[in-house]
Amino acid sequence: xxxxxxxxxxxxxxxxxxxxxxxxxxxxxxxxxxxxxxxxxxxxxxxxxxxxxxxxxxxxxxxxxxxxxxxxxxxxxxxxxxxxxxxxxxxxxxxxxxxxxxxxxxxxxxxx
Amino acid sequence: xxxxxxxxxxxxxxxxxxxxxxxxxxxxxxxxxxxxxxxxxxxxxxxxxxxxxxxxxxxxxxxxxxxxxxxxxxxxxxxxxxxxxxxxxxxxxxxxxxxxxxxxxxxxxxxxxxx
Numbered sequence: 001x002x003x004x005x006x007x008x009x010x011x012x013x014x015x016x017x018x019x020x021x022x023x024x025x026x027x028x029x030x031x032x033x034x035x036x037x038x039x040x041x042x043x044x045x046x047x048x049x050x051x052x053x054x055x056x057x058x059x060x061x062x063x064x065x066x067x068x069x070x071x072x073x074x075x076x077x078x079x080x081x082x083x084x085x086x087x088x089x090x091x092x093x094x095x096x097x098x099x100x101x102x103x104x105x106x107x108x109x110x111x112x
Numbered sequence: 113x114x115x116x117x118x119x120x121x122x123x124x125x126x127x128x129x130x131x132x133x134x135x136x137x138x139x140x141x142x143x144x145x146x147x148x149x150x151x152x153x154x155x156x157x158x159x160x161x162x163x164x165x166x167x168x169x170x171x172x173x174x175x176x177x178x179x180x181x182x183x184x185x186x187x188x189x190x191x192x193x194x195x196x197x198x199x200x201x202x203x204x205x206x207x208x209x210x211x212x213x214x215x216x217x218x219x220x221x222x223x224x225x226x227x
Contacts, residue, residue, distance in 0.1 A: 034215075036218075041223070042220055043116075043204055043218040044155070044218045045205070046215065046217055046218075090194075090216075099157050099160070100155075100157070101135075104153070
């Protein structure tokens with residue numbers, strides 16, 4: 001079993017839809033959870049960063065962490081064509097030296 | 113966030129040659145990392161670039177193939193040696209700032225195609 005599993009996609013939704021992106025993990029030592037957005041031919045851009053279980057909201061984006069279920073989600077409200085990108089979940093243990101472990105990424109397409 | 117500049121942004125390389133990728137950060141950072149992203153795949157950590165000492169390599173990556181330098185707190189290089197078509201990938205520099213070690217930022221990447 002991989003440490004981090006991400007819904008494989010691709011995912012295509014109409015503009016204005018609510019998008020739910022999900023990852024599960026097996027290692028309970030993961031304490032920090034991130035979502036990155038990667039546009040085609042660009043580097044990953046840090047979108048959301050969370051530590052504790054619960055929800056964190058930033059504009060149209062909400063990151064949700066459920067440590068008891070080892071499950072994280074990213075919700076995108078009122079999706080826009082500009083949200084079309086690959087979304088990667090990533091997580092790490094505590095300590096600056098610990099490495100990020102990434103999900104495989106899911107490609108989202110928002111149709112106008 | 114951090115401003116991370118990588119050079120070259122893309123290159124086409126001949127089989128058997130080596131290429132050095134540079135990473136420059138706009139301010140001092142504690143941790144610098146090098147990742148590889150093969151076509152259609154997620155990111156894989158190659159190594160952690162340690163300032164003033166040898167890099168720490170992940171399983172499957174060796175110094176002879178991917179020598180790394182980090183002469184100061186804002187600059188690092190990754191060399192891809194004796195390239196083969198399997199080395200065609202995006203190579204990404206990433207950093208973690210002091211006192212924010214759990215927030216990791218990425219450069220735009222260097223897109224290498226080996227022919």
